[in-house]
Amino acid sequence: MGVLTIQLPNKTYDVVIEPNGYERLATEYAPLLKTTDRIGIIVDETVHTLYSEQLKRFEQLHNEVHTFIVPKGEACKTLDVYGRAQSFLLQKGFTRNSLLFAFGGGAVGDLTGFIAATFMRGIRFIQLPTTVLAHDSAVGGKTAINMPEGKNMVGAFHQPEAVIFDLNIFETLPEREWRSGMAELIKHAYISDATWTEQLLQDEQFVQPAFDTLEEQLLKGVSVKAKIVEEDTFEHGSRKFLNFGHTFGHAIEAATNFGTLSHGECVMIGMAYALLLSEKASTLQQGEAKKFIQFAKQQGYLFDSIFEYSFETLYQFMQKDKKASFGTLHFVILEKIGHPNVMTVDESLCREVFEEMRQLIEG
Template identity: 45%
Template sequence: MKSINVKTASVPYTIYVGEGIRHQIKDFFSHRYDQVMIITDTHVAPLYLDDVVSALGNDIKVSTYIIQAGESSKSIEAFEACHTEAINEGLNRHSLIIALGGGVVGDLAGFVAATYMRGIDYVQVPTTVLAHDSSVGGKVAINHPLAKNIIGSFHQPNSVIYDTETLSTLSEQEWRSGMAEIIKHAWIHDPTMLSTCFELEQFSEEPKEVIEHLLWKGISIKANIVEEDEKEHGVRSYLNFGHTLGHALEAELGYGEITHGEAVALGIDFALFLSERYTQQKLLPRKAYQQWLKTHGYPIQILGSIHVDSLLEMMKRDKKNIHQSIRFVLLSETGYPILHSFEEKTLRQELEMFKKEWSTVE
């Protein structure tokens, strides 16, 4: 097992990574709790819920709430339903919420914890590759039909308990989703890590030690950035590389039509396209990245048929924008992110060119 301490100003906590550690979950709690509510989803519950309930033992009152799997559950309706369950079960300010699942469960359960009785403790127990990123850093939120993650808060977990055994049950789509965040970390921080990502042939069939090394690198990069900039006043914004177009694609297509990571993976290519044009650098790995997208089955066909005006409207609502311009994370070179703002007219032209480029790709 490995661990890393995250020293944020609000709540310092520890990330634990290892095989089978869900069976010792109580050992990683920072406090003793008399009552716990586990929030999970319809995919994860049949696989791991009983393990976690059993590991909590008989000296803790445990309740469970199962949401429908998928991005559509990051909604005001699901948020209210979780609160209703917490009230009915009698959770108080000294209770704990466990988020058992992927990024959707973590974001939703974390936001429930942030707002229930003005904030109670929660623990992230991620079960996907994507959640190596979303479970760290305390960003919790739900979606509005007009914008992703627009309703949310910063609320750090009390610990992150990442059992890598749970990765054995992921679908290929979940692997694609999670590896997009892995390669994002590589693009903004580590060219050697990026080269390793390009060498992967089939995510689910790669040697365990290779995947665990990449996961650990991604977690470490995220944790270090969060320590430096907990509430995204500076360098933490670099973690949004690929997310500006990615979030717009999710909202435009309808949450759940493609996964968050798939959308981010496509958004990364647009960020690379802009980087080559506006930083006067030829990012040689871009062609390798486009081949990587094709090799691993990312939904690149979407890019040739995107609705530019609709996406612009979505991007204009992005919470990272300033002074009526649309802000992107670009790269001056691999491993060196920068911020660049675009006026709407300019960005429309760039999106049209990007769309045309992908329309000619077989």
């Protein structure tokens, strides 16, 4: 049984990670559900198809439940879907006392959170995440939709009432989504704990661990995120550490047009880059990047994209990243494993690391 409490200045909520986690909605969360006049379930089309029985059980939790189905993946994080969902809620009579469920991966969570943050200036919502990656995205209160100009460009900080994982839901998760989610998990290890990192690097079943280890691992990942979010809810300081691997990772994601590789697969490439940068420009022990790349390749992560795009192309995307300010790039580096820091990096160093990374991957 895994429960972790997140304590923020203005909000305290639980993250539940366990088999049959959804059963808690009818017990522990019944008093909360009694305080709401309507429940809106925002669900992506794939999860809707796979889990129609589960949806029926959600619908029995209250006498006014309305379900809104959205496209799967990033396609739901648009102004159009956002607007249609708001109209749906208004037409169904939702009020400031209503509650939303986000039933899907990180994309549905981000969309639903932003709908909840802005509907009638803010209503409550519960995250029911269905991907491994969402151990990262569902906790911490960042919500957003994408704009034609860029990803996650419009959003708000809005914390959920609860985050409930039901481990049974992972049975249908495609391998690629496992790989994506586990990348964020090892990110949490690298920025917090050398022993845990080593344990993951030694795990041959890293990409798809057994359920009992998964529960423990996800709780560890959430606790790293929770600790950082508790320290720095609005990302002025240490929350930036969660972007480890993301500056270069986002550039790969943008260059590949958010299609061929998943978010976590791009972050894996970004972490290899950040580790190499940490060896060159900080105090990280030599050889860590090489070890990580060998591990990632063995686990089926692909690095081909760094040969498909030039440094110039990727550098341009890095500069567009919203975390870059005034043309300087800020990278999260590791002074040693478990000890992140932020560093400004100029173009020539960026290029050197890129060339070296290509050599390491070929080798």
